[in-house]
Amino acid sequence: MRKIFILSLTFLFVLTLSPFTQADEIKIGACIYRFNDAFMLRFRNAMSAESEKAGAKIEIADGQDDQTTQNDQIDAFIADGVNVLIVNPVDRMASQPIIDKAKAANIPVVFINREPTAEMLNSYEKAYYIGAKAEESGTQSGELIAEYFKAHPEADKNHDGKLQFILLKGQNGHQDMILRSKYSVEAIKAAGIEPVEIASAIANWDKLQAMNIMNAFAMAIGPENIEAVIANNDEMALGAVEALKNSDYNKGDKDFYIPVVGVDANASALEAMDKGEMLGTVLNDADNQGIAAVKLAVALASGGDVNAIGYDITDSKYIWIPYQKVTRGENK
Numbered sequence: 560m561r562k563i564f565i566l567s568l569t570f571l572f573v574l575t576l577s578p579f580t581q582a583d584e585i586k587i588g589a590c591i592y593r594f595n596d597a598f599m600l601r602f603r604n605a606m607s608a609e610s611e612k613a614g615a616k617i618e619i620a621d622g623q624d625d626q627t628t629q630n631d632q633i634d635a636f637i638a639d640g641v642n643v644l645i646v647n648p649v650d651r652m653a654s655q656p657i658i659d660k661a662k663a664a665n666i667p668v669v670f671i672n673r674e675p676t677a678e679m680l681n682s683y684e685k686a687y688y689i690g691a692k693a694e695e696s697g698t699q700s701g702e703l704i705a706e707y708f709k710a711h712p713e714a715d716k717n718h719d720g721k722l723q724f725i726l727l728k729g730q731n732g733h734q735d736m737i738l739r740s741k742y743s744v745e746a747i748k749a750a751g752i753e754p755v756e757i758a759s760a761i762a763n764w765d766k767l768q769a770m771n772i773m774n775a776f777a778m779a780i781g782p783e784n785i786e787a788v789i790a791n792n793d794e795m796a797l798g799a800v801e802a803l804k805n806s807d808y809n810k811g812d813k814d815f816y817i818p819v820v821g822v823d824a825n826a827s828a829l830e831a832m833d834k835g836e837m838l839g840t841v842l843n844d845a846d847n848q849g850i851a852a853v854k855l856a857v858a859l860a861s862g863g864d865v866n867a868i869g870y871d872i873t874d875s876k877y878i879w880i881p882y883q884k885v886t887r888g889e890n891k
């Protein structure tokens with residue numbers, strides 16, 4: 560009897576003092592800026608699958624593109640006693656209060672997809688960011704267009720040696736909107752082609768908005784005067800493709816074709832590429848970003864070694880997942 564008592568006391572003691580938490584006790588509170596986003600859906604699926612694999616519990620909240628809603632969700636997760644937060648902020652510039660709350664509760668926080676400033680991340684040693692380098696995707700999508708333009712002299716519809724393009728941009732202030740827009744155009748210049756922006760608009764990553772905008776542009780400018788469409792993501796590229804099809808472009812006839820590029824490599828974009836409706840895209844690796852986010856979260860919550868999760872951590876803060884060009888060989 561006495562022996563059992565001592566044994567169970569020891570057991571209790573070990574349980575309370577151990578800095579390590581078993582994976583099956585870990586609760587992850589994850590916040591996504593908006594569920595209705597094709598790329599973030601892939602991201603969510605990757606995180607759910609990896610959590611199941613790790614035996615951790617994950618709860619994912621839909622911020623509905625509203626920072627106030629998301630802040631409430633973060634408060635609720637903290638009150639609920641989650642061991643770690645994964646946050647895809649609605650407004651990346653509003654990340655500081657989130658970091659402050661996590662710090663006050665001593666809960667690690669892993670940001671994904673929308674990058675807080677270095678200053679914000681540096682204000683808490685348990686704050687991290689996992690994403691992909693936006694400039695890299697910009698460069699790669701610009702290269703896709705430049706390669707096509709060089710391989711297809713007929714793509715220079717007005718024979719002026721310059722590339723008249725339309726730019727469709729994601730949400731204002733998003734690093735992927737700013738840097739993809741900039742670097743795609745830089746890559747065209749670097750390839751020795753003079754880019755001429757004939758129109759641009761913000762379409763908030765959204766297919767329908769992009770389609771409406773592109774319909775208006777095609778009407779105003781005339782599709783015969785558009786030599787390329789560069790979209791900050793696939794959904795907007797697909798919206799542009801729909802609009803061009805309304806003008807009887809990009810339906811298979813090479814004389815009525817405008818190269819369109821996006822970013823993400825969502826299944827719907829790959830399908831459009833297979834059908835010859837869209838030129839190319841850049842793989843935004845949701846699987847690896849989601850897996851890395853959960854592995855890092857589990858390591859942080861369990862007192863494990865963050866450097867042993869299989870992903871390089873830069874500056875004790877960042878995990879960068881590389882982008883990759885995807886084409887169907889039309890560039891050759």
Ligand code: GAL
Nearest residue numbers: 596598599672735764792823
């Ligand atoms: C980007 C992605 C977009 C959109 C956005 C949301 O990385 O390319 O499609 O999902 O993130 O923040």
Ligand code: CA
Nearest residue numbers: 715719721722
């Ligand atoms: Ca031209």
